[in-house]
Amino acid sequence: MNDTIAAIATGHQATAIGIVRLSGPQAIAALDQVFTPVGGVPMHQQPNRLLVYGTLHTPEGLALDHCLATVSRAPHSYTGEDTAELQCHGSPVLLSMALEALFACGVRQAQAGEFTRRAFLAGKMDLTRTEAVADLIHAESQDAVYQAAGQLGGALAQVINDIYDQLTGLMAHFHAVLDYPDEDIDPLEAQEIAHTLAQAGAKLDRLAHTYRRGRALVEGIPCAIVGKPNAGKSTLFNALLGYDRAIVTPIAGTTRDTVEERLNLGGILLRLIDTAGLRDSTDQVEQMGVERSREALRRSELTLVVVDASRPRDAEEEELLALAASHGPTILVYNKEDLPTAAPLPSPPAGVETVALSALTGDGIDQLELAISHLFPQDTGLRPGTLLTNARQAQSAALAQTCLTRAQQALQAGLSPDAVLTDVEEALTYLGELTGRVVREDITSQIFQRFCVGK
Numbered sequence: 001m002n003d004t005i006a007a008i009a010t011g012h013q014a015t016a017i018g019i020v021r022l023s024g025p026q027a028i029a030a031l032d033q034v035f036t037p038v039g040g041v042p043m044h045q046q047p048n049r050l051l052v053y054g055t056l057h058t059p060e061g062l063a064l065d066h067c068l069a070t071v072s073r074a075p076h077s078y079t080g081e082d083t084a085e086l087q088c089h090g091s092p093v094l095l096s097m098a099l100e101a102l103f104a105c106g107v108r109q110a111q112a113g114e115f116t117r118r119a120f121l122a123g124k125m126d127l128t129r130t131e132a133v134a135d136l137i138h139a140e141s142q143d144a145v146y147q148a149a150g151q152l153g154g155a156l157a158q159v160i161n162d163i164y165d166q167l168t169g170l171m172a173h174f175h176a177v178l179d180y181p182d183e184d185i186d187p188l189e190a191q192e193i194a195h196t197l198a199q200a201g202a203k204l205d206r207l208a209h210t211y212r213r214g215r216a217l218v219e220g221i222p223c224a225i226v227g228k229p230n231a232g233k234s235t236l237f238n239a240l241l242g243y244d245r246a247i248v249t250p251i252a253g254t255t256r257d258t259v260e261e262r263l264n265l266g267g268i269l270l271r272l273i274d275t276a277g278l279r280d281s282t283d284q285v286e287q288m289g290v291e292r293s294r295e296a297l298r299r300s301e302l303t304l305v306v307v308d309a310s311r312p313r314d315a316e317e318e319e320l321l322a323l324a325a326s327h328g329p330t331i332l333v334y335n336k337e338d339l340p341t342a343a344p345l346p347s348p349p350a351g352v353e354t355v356a357l358s359a360l361t362g363d364g365i366d367q368l369e370l371a372i373s374h375l376f377p378q379d380t381g382l383r384p385g386t387l388l389t390n391a392r393q394a395q396s397a398a399l400a401q402t403c404l405t406r407a408q409q410a411l412q413a414g415l416s417p418d419a420v421l422t423d424v425e426e427a428l429t430y431l432g433e434l435t436g437r438v439v440r441e442d443i444t445s446q447i448f449q450r451f452c453v454g455k
């Protein structure tokens, strides 16, 4: 049986209300030792989920707060265990004193994510829902909230389970034929198997494709700012962020490392990466920076190529622009628009949008924001909550995809159904890992590490 855990569920700053939560067999008994309701009826005699007003005190009886408490008994609670919650005033000192009082009653500090881990182990939520809890807590844009909320409601699990059920149906039918030869069950025709595999495979492909968008929602779109030294990359980086994060100097090559910051640009979450110039250099430190900017370009899904418009564009910049454009969405930023332009600006490669601005004065920054928002339309037609949003999910889906493809190929090659269905069975294992039907301790541990204490 589990022990009883407690944690402060709210932040570490003074707030109007602070919450301490408990879960485990001793949760309500421990609460009764530190909380006395005004009416005198102890919490273990109170109904579930009723907010009860009373005094929070040390086990010795020293008052700490006048506040609310509530209990929910197993299995009708978040964790599936007996749980209790104190809603106190939000002083971090008060909250830790409340926690200390509970520790004195035999309760221990909860680890990060332990409440949700218990909820998962009690079968209260599948893995995609537990991940949604963490995503919701860390959501940095409105779309990330919609996605996490939908996923928490089970939308993603439903998509996965739909595929899972279809494949299980296939397996069940096959085994029924084998196990009950006298029952006269129609054996599976290769055509039927092919049909089901194609259907499930198509659904799985659609699901796997959502990862790019899902990751952008949760992690942000990696956006590298590249260009020659002194083009104004760091100035642009700071201008977009709205504060000075990167170092700006008139000496070429001062940004020697890459700097990364998140930025919510009209609902689109960007991971803005300022790089050192892509310049061949003999200087050791700068060379490392250059390497890193090439790396940043490889990782980026949106590239801003910054060119100093007051100087003629050179071959190196042409090359950089072509490189970025062949890699993915690219915007050519003609910077230093406030200075006289050197020459008529040559037109960019096809598909590359151009924005002229001054990172120094801020003129034209709004045009850049507009261009970015056009490249990443937010309405994708995907139902919120049905996107894969992390590497773990994407990997399981990809592995399941591989197995299903193998099954389809085996069928086409004329192999027997049991050879085909071995691959289907393996695909089911990966789909099972995705939702946590198949529990792997290393996977679950990793998931719950991402949580805060108290959730």
Ligand SMILES: Nc1nc2c(ncn2[C@@H]2O[C@H](COP(=O)(O)OP(=O)(O)O)[C@@H](O)[C@H]2O)c(=O)[nH]1
Residues within 6 Å of the ligand: 227, 228, 229, 230, 231, 232, 233, 234, 235, 236, 247, 248, 249, 250, 251, 252, 253, 254, 255, 277, 335, 336, 337, 338, 339, 357, 358, 359, 360, 361
């Ligand atoms: N006039 C003008 N100067 C700029 C502009 N953007 C950057 N600079 C200047 O150009 C120099 C290099 O800028 P910086 O952002 O460090 O360039 P980086 O090497 O590409 O990161 C600094 O002196 C900036 O003040 C701009 O839009 N107009």
Ligand SMILES: [Mg+2]
Residues within 6 Å of the ligand: 233, 234, 235, 246, 247, 248, 254, 255, 275, 276
């Ligand atoms: Mg710089």
